[in-house]
Amino acid sequence: MPDDQAENDQDESYQNAIRKRQEDAQRQQSQELQLKNMLKQILDPAGYGRLQNIRLTNLELYYKVAQLLVTLQQQGKLKGKVDEAMLKNLLSRLIANRRETKISFTRK
Secondary structure, eight states: OHHHHHHHHHHHHHHHHHHHHHHHHHHHHHHHHHHHHHHHHHBOHHHHHHHHHHHHHOHHHHHHHHHHHHHHHHTTOOOSOBOHHHHHHHHHHHHHTSOOOOOOOOOO
C-alpha cells in the first residue's frame, strides 16, 4: 500500500507540473498576442513587417525594440504611426550603441 500512495503522489505531482507548464505557455502566448496588437497600433504595415523580419533573425533585438516602442508610445513621445524609415533609424541607433568585440589571432 505505501507504494501505491507514493505512485499516486508522483502522478499528482506530474499532473501538476504539466498543468503549470500549460498555464505558463498560455500566459506567454497571451502576452505575445497583446504585444503584437500594440505593435500593430504603433507601426505602419511596412514597419511592422520589418520588425517581424527582425524577430525571425534576432529575437533579443526584436524584444528590445518592441519594448522601446511600447514605452515611447506610453510616454506620448510618438506622434502618429512609426514607419519603416523611422524604425530603421531607431535600429541603427540601437545597434550603434552596442560594443563590438573584435578578436584577432596572431600566428607564429
